[in-house]
Amino acid sequence: MKLLLGLLAAMPLRVSYAAAAVMYLLLYHLFRYRRGTVRDNLSWAFPQKSEAERKQIEKASYRHLCNLFMEILSSTRLPQAEMADRVSFTNPEVLAGVTNNFDKQAIVLLIHQGNWEWILHAAMFKMGISVDPVYKTLHSPLWNQYMLDARSRFGASPMPIDRVGREVIGGRKRKRLIAMLADQAGPKAAGYWRQFLNRPASFYRGADKLAQALDIPVVFAKCRRVETGRYEVLFEEISLPPHPADPQRILELYVLAAEAAIAEQPETYLWTNRRWKKTPPESFFAEQKTATTVTEADSVTREINP
Template identity: 35%
Template sequence: MGVFIVKLLSRIPLAVSYRVLAPLLSFLLFRVFKYRVKIARQNLARVYPAKTEAERELILKDYYQFLGDMFVEVLRSPHLSDEDFLSRVKWENPELINDLWADGQSIVLMALHQCNWEWLLHSATLTLDPPLEVIYKPLHNKAFDGYFRETRARFGSILVPHKQAVQLFNHRKDPFFLVLLSDQAPLKKRKKVWSMMLGQDTAFPLGAELFAKNNNAVVVYGWPRRVARGYYEIRLEILAEPPYQQEGNEILDAYAKRGGEAIVAQPETWLWSNRRWSYTKAEDPTLSASDDH
């Protein structure tokens, strides 16, 4: 039933959804169900202690309005044409990745859960030359999981189950183009890297650091920006490139710094309702008392 309703709502044109469905969803999430509102408020208070409560509440309100917009955008995705995506998501300098790929270089593209990351992935398959591989964690609901996997696959993304990622990317023989959204907290029991982002000690999954260094891949950062309702731009820049030092966390440190700058530039478009700082560095069971990274 849930998937049937989603498919039914996906047929509503974006112009109508923006006027009716998006404001309704935003209101329900923010005012009625209060979906992770407490978590989002706590995160904003951590990152912006110098702002007044009213200023933080304005960001919070804008964030939930954006969530409503993004939901209807993702909902509508199966019915958008290639031309729709190309007109709505502009890549400022795709030649950066295309030239690296032409040279036989493996590439790790790092980005945040910022702006409409699903549209960014879809448009990447239309704009960039290399086949796009993305690590995918299946949803608990099998019906919804199948629906969203089908939607992503339609645009040409190669979905890699997260449990197979280390096997596939730890030492890869052929060049690859892997997209990683590495700004969500890893499980507490998993080994991780700690770095400063937005003034906070922040845990990051190890994947990007390991995969890039073990394959001498160039790491590119994708900086997205919402320019209007339903329209985005993304700028690419080299974040790190070989030769790498095997010791240290140069890649994730650079990602944390750049990601923090991107969030501050357009805070309402980042995923504030994620439990990003659900545990502290002192509570990390994988660190010894003398470990300083």
């Protein structure tokens, strides 16, 4: 397997994209890889769109997935400068501003959209600062080590999600950006539950707690594909110290930013992920019922007292 991955990674990008086109035909039409999951996810996320519109997004997302797979493989051998050339940062001054020109840490939240792996290497090259990604250990030891090697290739220090607290606290004086793909499914009991793309979803309580405890600014990085193999990133402030008294507000703002980014370019999001497979705890439904009752009461009050 490692030999095959090495051969695929060694191909020039133009050949990689040709291979990705063949991969799309096999993955989508022949093997029908997770097509049921993708269609279900899209139907929940975009109920206002027609079936034909969702089908168009579905096909385009598989094409992007195959291109992304080849791009991730290529990140193990491409020069850092080439990846940086293919990723433009629209407003790096936002990050520079919240970090005192990169003199202190910031948490950068991303979603599985565009090419998050190239963003890591491009940011380190263009901004001259370490970007340490938080990762969730993969089930396959081979793939887990493969991704760790790729992400640490230019000096980044990936942090496992179950140790991120102590890693960030221990290295709180380091000048670095902490990158979190925060749209991964969080735990059922201890996660932050809210509606995400019209369905209940759990999020890890890491970014919000660390930001509040250590006064770390939080920024969202929105990745948009400009054309095949080229991306642009826009930074948006989520929360700056002093943070809100309720740390969950940080995650709430992140989810709103994520939904807006997905709506803008849905075909570049990772729809094959079984993101909503966990059932919310009863407390979530109780909170939703209470919130609905309060909203209805406010509506009645406005009608009585316009």
